[in-house]
């Protein structure tokens with residue numbers, strides 16, 4: 382294969398961004414077909430992709446088009462499973478946006494299908510593994526001079542959320558990023574996780590519990606305290622402080638000037654995830670293309686996506702039990718050992 386000819390399934394917000402990214406900033410890949418259950422949405426996406434782009438409303442037809450040799454899935458999480466399984470059945474590499482799917486049971490079906498195919502075909506879009514800041518923190522931890530990490534203090538704050546955002550989504554849609562990136566960052570695995578509900582913000586819509594505090598402990602005993610706070614009202618504020626034996630490492634954020642003005646010293650906070658992680662998405666998709674052209678996958682595997690969903694299920698259970706819940710994965714199959 383010398384070029385990926387992609388069918389993109391799910392032409393919503395991030396799907397359209399990935400089309401623009403692939404057509405204009407990524408080497409070695411072109412979107413040749415787009416698919417959305419709403420034909421108007423697919424047609425609008427085809428306009429972004431350019432003349433000659435095929436338009437589908439059925440993912441099986443798009444994925445099995447003989448001109449297509451790779452797939453990008455950008456439907457909402459609860460609709461990821463079917464196009465991913467269709468891509469595996471067709472033997473075509475597939476990049477899916479996070480989460481792999483919304484439940485561990487569905488993720489297991491994907492892992493089983495990929496192992497049965499005998500080929501590594503699935504990469505999950507946990508783009509923080511490609512973020513420059515997280516990579517700089519990882520290099521410092523791996524260097525060893527800071528000693529072992531012991532405590533992680535993280536925030537995942539957003540300006541606000543839509544009315545259909547649920548209490549469980551604070552885990553499955555939002556904290557899922559930290560659930561994936563932190564074990565990668567500190568070379569460890571989750572052991573048990575707990576969700577604690579502080580006083581709910583008056584800005585949260587009816588029925589939504591926000592903020593939430595997630596306490597997550599790894600197998601070697603490192604403890605993470607994660608604040609998910611999606612109605613903070615002041616911007617998209619991602620932080621990660623790693624307290625090690627000999628020092629403290631703080632995640633660098635994209636730099637803005639610090640200004641002194643009107644008796645204040647201040648720095649801008651990014652508005653949203655699109656802007657905060659813009660560069661990471663580009664690096665991530667290019668890395669997927671480079672790997673897929675060699676018959677490989679990079680970044681997070683289907684197994685990583687499955688483990689993230691097992692962890693998310695445990696946190697969601699803790700949202701009602703209030704107790705620490707164990708994360709039980711059964712161990713990494715040889716197929717996924719790196």
Ligand SMILES: NC(=O)c1ccc[n+]([C@@H]2O[C@H](COP(=O)([O-])OP(=O)(O)OC[C@H]3O[C@@H](n4cnc5c(N)ncnc54)[C@H](O)[C@@H]3O)[C@@H](O)[C@H]2O)c1
Pocket residue numbers: 390391392393394395396416417418419422438440455456457458460478479480506507508554654658
């Ligand atoms: N990595 C990130 O930071 C990031 C950011 C935003 C969204 N996402 C993820 O991207 C995915 C999409 O999010 P979004 O905000 O773009 O959603 P969206 O609702 O804007 O778009 C989803 C699109 O998929 C279409 N669709 C639904 N079911 C379909 C099916 N079976 N076949 C074809 N099309 C179908 C919908 O009609 C819609 O146009 C989600 O999994 C989300 O978690 C990731």
Ligand SMILES: O[C@H]1[C@H](O)[C@@H](O)[C@H](O)[C@@H](O)[C@H]1O
Pocket residue numbers: 539554555556558654
């Ligand atoms: O889909 C988005 C996206 O994954 C963002 O990176 C995350 O911060 C949001 O919480 C989530 O809703």
